[in-house]
Amino acid sequence: MGLAKRIIPCLDVDNGRVVKGVQFVDIRDAGDPVEIAKRYNEAGADEITFLDITASHEGRDTTVHTVERIASEVFIPLTVGGGIRTVDDIRKMLNAGADKVGINSAAVHNPDFVKAASDRFGAQCIVVAIDAKQVSAEGESRRWEIFTHGGRKPTGIDAVEWAQKMCANGAGEILLTSMDRDGTKNGFDLELTRAISDAVPIPVIASGGVGNLQHLADGVTEGRADAVLAASIFHFGEYTVGEAKEFMAERGIEVRR
Amino acid sequence: MTESVAVIDYGMGNLHSVASALGKVCDHEIHVTSDPAVVAAADRVIFPGVGAIGDCMGEIRRLGFDALLREQVASGKPVLGICVGMQALLTHSQESGGTDCIDLFPGEVKFFGHDHKSPEGEPLKVPHMGWNQVDQVDHPLWADIPQNSRFYFVHSFYVEDTGSEVTGRCEYGVRFAAALGRNNLFAVQFHPEKSHTAGLQLLHNFVRWNGQR
Numbered sequence: 001m002g003l004a005k006r007i008i009p010c011l012d013v014d015n016g017r018v019v020k021g022v023q024f025v026d027i028r029d030a031g032d033p034v035e036i037a038k039r040y041n042e043a044g045a046d047e048i049t050f051l052d053i054t055a056s057h058e059g060r061d062t063t064v065h066t067v068e069r070i071a072s073e074v075f076i077p078l079t080v081g082g083g084i085r086t087v088d089d090i091r092k093m094l095n096a097g098a099d100k101v102g103i104n105s106a107a108v109h110n111p112d113f114v115k116a117a118s119d120r121f122g123a124q125c126i127v128v129a130i131d132a133k134q135v136s137a138e139g140e141s142r143r144w145e146i147f148t149h150g151g152r153k154p155t156g157i158d159a160v161e162w163a164q165k166m167c168a169n170g171a172g173e174i175l176l177t178s179m180d181r182d183g184t185k186n187g188f189d190l191e192l193t194r195a196i197s198d199a200v201p202i203p204v205i206a207s208g209g210v211g212n213l214q215h216l217a218d219g220v221t222e223g224r225a226d227a228v229l230a231a232s233i234f235h236f237g238e239y240t241v242g243e244a245k246e247f248m249a250e251r252g253i254e255v256r257r
Numbered sequence: 258m259t260e261s262v263a264v265i266d267y268g269m270g271n272l273h274s275v276a277s278a279l280g281k282v283c284d285h286e287i288h289v290t291s292d293p294a295v296v297a298a299a300d301r302v303i304f305p306g307v308g309a310i311g312d313c314m315g316e317i318r319r320l321g322f323d324a325l326l327r328e329q330v331a332s333g334k335p336v337l338g339i340c341v342g343m344q345a346l347l348t349h350s351q352e353s354g355g356t357d358c359i360d361l362f363p364g365e366v367k368f369f370g371h372d373h374k375s376p377e378g379e380p381l382k383v384p385h386m387g388w389n390q391v392d393q394v395d396h397p398l399w400a401d402i403p404q405n406s407r408f409y410f411v412h413s414f415y416v417e418d419t420g421s422e423v424t425g426r427c428e429y430g431v432r433f434a435a436a437l438g439r440n441n442l443f444a445v446q447f448h449p450e451k452s453h454t455a456g457l458q459l460l461h462n463f464v465r466w467n468g469q470r
Contacts, residue, residue, distance in 0.1 A: 002375075003429060004388045004407060041453065046388055072277040077409060077451050097273045099451060122308035124384055124411045172384055172411075201371060203382045226382055256388040256407045 004256040005220045006046035006227035007244050008079075008205060009234045011036060014053045016062040034069045040234070041074045043241040046256055048074065049102070049175075049229060052082035064096045071097020081129055081175070090117055094125060102175055104129040105148045108155055111169060118170025127205075128171040132159040132192055133179040144192050151179035159192070160199045167200045174200060175229065178208040185211025185232075193223030205229050213239055213247040220253050261286040262464060263299035265326075267316045269308050275339070278450035279303075282461040293325050301464060302329050306341030310366070310414070311353025313341050323359045330361060330442050335468040338444035343437065344414060346444055352414050362422060362437050362444070366414045373430050381430045384413045391435045391447070392426040396470065398436075398443055398462045399425075406455040408435070408447035416446065441468030 012019050017031040037048050050070070052063045060083065067080055080093045081102025090101050107114050107128055118126045131151055136143040144159035163174055176196050178189035188206045197204040206225035210216060210233055219228040233239050245255040262285050264272050272289045279287050288295050296302060304326060306313050317323050330336050338346050350356045350366035358366070373381045388407040393399040415433035418426055424443070425436030437444045443463070449456035 002389065003381075003385065003410075006387050068273075071274055072280075075274070075278055075281070075451060075457055076453050077411075077448075095273065097277070099274070123413075124307060124386070173386060201373075201380075201383055203384070203386050226387070 002254050004046070004254050005225075005248065006205075007044075007216065007241055007248075007255070008047045008049050008227055008229040009040045009045050009241065010049040010051055010207070010229050010231045012051050012053055012231065013063065013066065015056070015059045016054075016066050019053070033066050034073060037070045037074045037078075040241060041076055044245060044257065045076065045241050046227070047077040047079065049079045049081065050098075051102075052080060054083065064092055067093060067096040067098050079127055079175075081127070085113075087116060087120055090121060090125075094121060098125075100125045100127050100173070102127045102129040104131065107166060108146060108148055108157070111165060114166055114169040114171055118172070123170050123172035123202075126171050127173045127175050128163075128166040129175040129177065130159060130163060130166070130196070131177050131179050132189075132196075134189070134192075142191055142195075144189075144195075147179055151182070160195055163196045163200050167202050171202060173203045173205065175205045175207060176225075181209025182207075184209050187211060187215035188219045188223055188225075188228075190218055190223045193219060193225050197224040197226070203227065213244055216244055217248050217251050217253060220248065221251070259284065259286050260301070260464075261288060261299045262301045262303060263296045264289045264303045264305060265296060265322060266291045267306075267313070267320055267322055269306055269313050269316060269341070272305060274448075274450045275303060275305055278457060278460055279464065282457055283464040285464055291320065293321070296325060296329065299334075301334060301466075302326075302336045303339065303463075304336065304342040304345070305339045306343075306345055308341065309353050310341060310344055310350045310356045310358070313345055314356050314358060317345060317359070326359060327361065333441050333468055335463060335466050336442050337463050338442075339450075340412065340446060340448060343444035343446055344412075344416060346437070346442075347416055350414060361442065362416075362420075362439070364417055364419060364434075366416055368414055369430065375430050384411055385415075385429045386411045388452075389427050389429060389435075389447075393436075394424045394426075396424045396436075396438055396443070397466055398438070398459055400458075400462050402455050402458050402462075408445075408449065408452040408455055410435075410447045412446060438470070440470070
């Protein structure tokens with residue numbers, strides 16, 4: 001008996017449409033985030049993360065509308081990240097029905113934004129998204145720094161110190177993505193995950209690199225993550241959320257079933 | 258006449274999810290409201306809450322909702338507190354530098370601590386965030402929910418597991434009250450509106466409950 005480790009499918013959404021193609025065999029509209037969120041909900045996902053990659057200002061209203069539609073049909077926690085830059089952005093998403101918001105580059109540009117957001121809305125809804133990349137050379141003890149702009153722009157900020165600072169500023173959770181592993185299907189950067197998880201008292205979601213179920217289990221057992229996030233292995237129907245939970249449960253990991 | 262449920266809005270957080278979850282489980286009129294007259298006229302009352310207890314209690318007192326809530330409970334209509342809405346019903350909370358609460362349930366709301374650990378000494382993250390099992394004590398609001406079902410929690414402060422009014426227990430380093438009940442008043446630490454099937458069933462039970470054990 002105890003708290004379950006969470007499995008979180010992530011949807012990338014552009015102008016109200018899911019991109020990076022979700023491929024459920026029998027889904028009516030594979031581009032509709034509401035349909036997909038409902039499907040994941042039924043499959044036993046513990047939360048859903050919705051990453052808004054909409055560039056245009058007008059598109060942001062579409063996002064708010066999509067969040068409203070998901071929240072009125074899916075009764076599990078919903079996190080919305082991407083493009084959250086102001087207290088007003090957060091208010092809009094929470095009012096639309098999001099339970100948490102993910103703050104990424106806005107935190108790097110202005111660390112006090114996280115503090116303001118947490119003071120205003122409570123730490124429980126503030127997820128700080130950290131994109132980290134290894135900067136130590138081969139043979140050196142490993143070190144990671146924060147990168148912005150999809151991993152292209154270095155900031156010189158140490159990832160572990162940054163996580164601790166964000167925690168002190170009132171983050172309720174950390175979504176940690178290894179930019180070295182993202183999209184590779186080689187598994188999480190377990191050493192990074194563990195370094196961050198051990199350094200902060202708040203929950204850490206591991207992200208970036210999942211290619212199979214063993215990777216998910218490793219994120220929890222070796223990375224000490226509290227939750228694991230994945231996109232493509234679920235979207236392309238390689239594995240279901242149910243299979244992932246069964247696999248983890250067989251390895252002694254507590255999951256919700 | 259259609260029955261009605263009032264969800265008390267005192268400006269602390271999003272009530273959209275509570276309202277849509279209620280809409281999913283009944284045809285009652287649902288009023289998300291800060292109007293005391295609407296609350297008083299409703300057949301059932303939900304008292305939610307998120308954020309820091311100091312801010313919540315400040316708003317509750319400013320709007321006179323502590324007295325309103327006491328009246329609603331005294332009237333005998335079913336009342337459900339959720340999350341910080343449960344904590345606000347206790348006597349006092351350690352949060353926000355120590356906060357006096359509404360005192361409908363005796364007891365103290367405590368912090369899990371910065372160095373929270375399991376009995377085996379494993380570090381535990383705070384907030385307690387995610388799906389945990391609830392050991393139910395016989396009550397009509399648990400009808401058709403399997404014993405030890407998981408509900409979604411997110412909180413850093415907890416209500417102590419003391420007293421005969423604990424109607425559900427959860428473990429996270431310590432054993433704490435996941436639910437409290439007395440007569441027509443029920444309160445839960447978790448978010449039923451975010452707890453999928455089990456949570457919707459609890460709301461389904463609440464909107465059909467006559468307020469008796």
